[in-house]
Amino acid sequence: MTRRADTVGIIGAGTFGTALASVLARSGRRVILWSRDAAVVQSIQTSRRSPRLPVAPLPAPLEATSDPRRLAAEARFLVLAVSSTNVRDRSRELGDVLDGSHIVVHAVGALATPNNERVSEVMTQGLPTLKLGVLAGPALAADLVEGQFASMVVASAFDEVVAEARRLLNVPPALRLYGSHDLVGVELASALSGAYVIALGLCDGLGMTAGPRAVLITRAIAEAARLGAAAGAEARTFSGLAGLGNILVRSSSDRSADYLLGRRLADGVITADSVRTEGARAAIAGCDLAKQLRVRMPVLLGVAAVLSGKLDPKDAAQLVGDNVASEE
């Protein structure tokens, strides 16, 4: 393999992009980390740390750049790690320099604004390559930095995308990669899990016990799988790493913005910023999608109603509970 074939390009030096870059670089993988922000690039080159996640060391052979041409020339395999609100612009920008041979997997656990499309659908509109995939699963940035045993799943319609992701990103024991062909399922499971983590934060904030919590999780997985099946995904994907895995890890961590949002909502703290987490956006987007595909999703509707202030958090559990109880 050549240097280019063995290089991973990471787009976005935010929390996850930096953590992934760190774990790869520390295992000796060549990484090009791209950021629009020249100051971030400068900081990485000089201090080997990103201001967005200073705890993560970014040793050589990692290099940072703000030049998309260099990124495209030096790496064929790219990970898009930006927020859902930036997917469209970054894809268009990158599209100017990529060609049909590039492989791009995204690590965006949300649906894209403003049309609630899956992120890969938005990427298709901006990028020339068809070889797209998604990277998702219960790997928190902090876990990656600390070298905890993390696992993620990569999904794509192309065998080559899955194989290349596993060849380049699999750095056990810090990060293990599973493969899947269910692109739609992994994208939806990953996006919706953020919304359900809000529900679990709310549930914990209200002091509910393990029983109702378990009901909430199982009902959430069941309704997400229904939506997935209606959208052409495999139902079992939702109980895998991107669905259940994501929900479990984020709902037991004070590091998850979605979980903290849920807890704040339980305390009655609702601000304009409330709906700025990826999970909150996914709740609203998921409800639109459910309406479009005519799928009943009482848990998601409950989360969305609380987020928009239409439902008092204290009434949410009762209402959702009344609506979910039907045939198992």
Place this chain on the structure above:
Amino acid sequence: MARDRPVREAENRLERFNTDRERLLNEVERRVVARRVNEAKAGGDHSLENVLNDVAFNEIRRLEASKAKHGALDHWKDLSRRLLAMTDEEKQAELRSLVRHYGGDVVGNFDPRVYKFATGIGPSLLGFVFNPITSLRQGMDTLRNLDARITADGELDLVRACAERGTIVVTPTHSSNMDSPAIGLGLLRAHLPPVTYGAGKNLFSNPFISFFMRNLGAYRVDRRLRFELYKDVLKEYSTVLLEHGYHSLFFPGGTRCRSNIVEKHLKLGLLGTTVTAYKNSVREGAPNKRIYIVPVTINYRLVLEAETLIADYLAETGKSRFIITDDEFSRIGRILEFFRKILVHEGSVVVRFGRPLDVFGNDITDDGESIDRAGRIVDPASFVRGADGEVTDDDQRDSEYTRALGRRLAAAYPRLTVFHSTNLAARALYDLIAKAVGTRDVYRLLRAPAAQLGVRITDAIEELVRLRSRIAAHPEWGAEHPSYTGQSADEKLADAVHGLGTYHTRPAVVRQGEMLQVEDLKLLYYYQNRTAHIPPEAA
């Protein structure tokens, strides 16, 4: 119309076919044998013994089922017996001879003299088929009227430019037995070069038709041969033809679409050979040998075999829900009926060409350059290259590319659909009946009493007016026949009722005073299905 813009280079391609024939066959043989011998190194299912056994087993089964003569059967039984004792060299020799045999069976021919003759007489023949002739004089009028009857339109200049620059693959919707002659005539009228295409071996059984088909570039596809080696030969032949610049035609829907619904799920099949052929050209250092896929719709005012097609479709889809209530016609009666109809009644067909795509489903510019969804020029060769610019082989990737192409084709068809009066009137009547009965389910409507299948003419006209204005507002759904957009709703309805009421064995619709009575709901359903992608009007 660029009538004076010759495509000599393109036309000459099929003319040189006969001199190329042996070279093409050798190429097919060399590639298939090399690949199989190479794969056999892995052993197991890929061993030559297995490959040969697969052929022998299938041939024996086929011949036994068809009660063939013993000679042919013995040949395969003998091969099957000898296989175990054969040396590797003998197996390779046997493989080579089988590939050559099937290659020879598949390969077509092109005789420029036959083409000239057929294109001279073909339009007149087809003119008769599509037009009413009750006297010689009327027949001559018919020929003069051909322009109005058989139309080729759409992106003709661009398709012609693509045929000059590279190789085109015409991919039409498929709904009737008349599709092959209709598309042939469509190409001729569009001043596009002839294409080569695979046709079912059964079509070659008639020596007269076989002569024309063989000499007009058709190659034989024997659907009874189901073993991998035959499919290999067929695919390789198609690939080699494309690499050598022979314009081709595939029906991506597979067999005729029985419902008349604009095709959504494509079978792709040989379409996959376009990616392989382009990849081979890139590997040979010729990335500019482009292949263009041209979506085409064939739109009939009346479809000859509509009754059989829709009966097949309903029986297949509805299974037990569909109750067959009528006997099939006797063979002779059916044939006589067929000729009477095509001679006495009006037919009309529009062959509409869409903007070509590249083999990966990308749009192209007017110069034939591939562009991505954001409109940027993209190098199509990059789609088959690896990290260091090398051409890589990956069958799964290539079939995924072909699926992407299939999705783009399926998405292109609705916009290219041309609605005849028959389709529009059938849809208007179907909507009114569905509203009155309270369901759009065809199986339930089929059981509705005759009283519910009557529609007031004034209501039908009103419905038709609304449907036409909805279509005009949604070009992505398709468009009315361009020659008849000026027709009033009354005229359109009358034209449709005339066609639907007199063309088929049993009238689909008849006028009774101020009412239109639907006599054959299946036929009505068939004709309205062309508009099935248009959602019902919101209440």
